[in-house]
Amino acid sequence: MTRPLEPLALPGHGRSFADYQPQHFQWSLSDGVGTVTLNRPERKNPLTFESYAELRDLFRDLTYAEDVRVVVLRGEGGNFCSGGDVFEIIGPLVGADMPSLLRFTRMTGDLVKAMRGCPQPIVSAVDGICVGAGAILAMASDLRLGTPGTRTAFLFTRVGLAGCDMGACAILPRLIGQGRASELLFTGRTMSAEEGLAWGFFNALHAPEEVHAQALNLAAELASGPTFAHAMTKKMLHQEWAMGVDEAIEAEAQAQAICMLTRDYTRAYEAFAHKLKPQFEGD
Numbered sequence: 168m169t170r171p172l173e174p175l176a177l178p179g180h181g182r183s184f185a186d187y188q189p190q191h192f193q194w195s196l197s198d199g200v201g202t203v204t205l206n207r208p209e210r211k212n213p214l215t216f217e218s219y220a221e222l223r224d225l226f227r228d229l230t231y232a233e234d235v236r237v238v239v240l241r242g243e244g245g246n247f248c249s250g251g252d253v254f255e256i257i258g259p260l261v262g263a264d265m266p267s268l269l270r271f272t273r274m275t276g277d278l279v280k281a282m283r284g285c286p287q288p289i290v291s292a293v294d295g296i297c298v299g300a301g302a303i304l305a306m307a308s309d310l311r312l313g314t315p316g317t318r319t320a321f322l323f324t325r326v327g328l329a330g331c332d333m334g335a336c337a338i339l340p341r342l343i344g345q346g347r348a349s350e351l352l353f354t355g356r357t358m359s360a361e362e363g364l365a366w367g368f369f370n371a372l373h374a375p376e377e378v379h380a381q382a383l384n385l386a387a388e389l390a391s392g393p394t395f396a397h398a399m400t401k402k403m404l405h406q407e408w409a410m411g412v413d414e415a416i417e418a419e420a421q422a423q424a425i426c427m428l429t430r431d432y433t434r435a436y437e438a439f440a441h442k443l444k445p446q447f448e449g450d
Contacts, residue, residue, distance in 0.1 A: 191218035199236035199390035208244025213252035226281035236390040250299020286398030292382035322355040393431040394449035
């Protein structure tokens with residue numbers, strides 16, 4: 168009889184985020200769903216040097232989380248995020264030397280890498296203003312729920328910058344198509360919520376007073392599922408961008424074989440055999 172494989176405890180793994188207390192945004196954790204709330208509503212929740220770095224570190228560290236299965240990202244006060252703070256980021260960058268500028272742009276890109284690299288699905292609840300780096304945060308999420316009043320703009324060209332910011336030229340065309348992405352990135356114009364839904368940027372639209380709750384409901388549904396398999400799905404969705412079809416099929420064969428070694432796979436089979444709902448535990 169084959170003995171079930173036991174998990175191996177490694178130093179640095181199995182970190183709990185129950186007591187995590189960030190300085191530059193809010194964090195809460197309930198039933199495996201962690202919620203990040205950008206909380207500068209008087210300025211429509213702009214990002215600062217410090218919040219960029221702290222968000223990057225959080226999403227990097229979530230790789231080792233033992234109690235976070237899904238992340239919800241939202242803004243406080245009826246808006247998602249107004250991008251980089253004009254006075255705390257854009258102003259100080261004017262006149263900075265090239266090494267300083269490159270350190271900053273690499274840091275912002277590292278935030279997107281961390282969001283794409285963490286195993287947890289990220290659900291963004293997007294209301295009101297979602298522009299600049301805020302639009303990038305929504306774009307880098309795995310699922311996006313908007314409201315009829317959501318206004319999304321990749322407005323980098325409006326401030327004399329290129330549209331190729333934080334992975335926008337790689338990720339946005341895959342979400343909404345090359346032509347639509349090109350228009351938004353060249354012009355910086357606002358994408359309406361209806362356009363975002365029709366083009367596939369938003370998965371659904373909800374009333375402003377409901378969008379956060381709907382995001383939590385979706386996150387709870389995902390958190391109750393096979394989270395190891397969800398992490399594998401997220402990884403393959405990202406990695407297969409750079410693969411041919413044959414390589415992707417082989418990679419998926421290997422990924423699926425790995426998932427078949429999980430206890431959740433066995434739990435699902437046994438529940439099905441007994442006509443019960445499977446109770447997934449993420450291992």
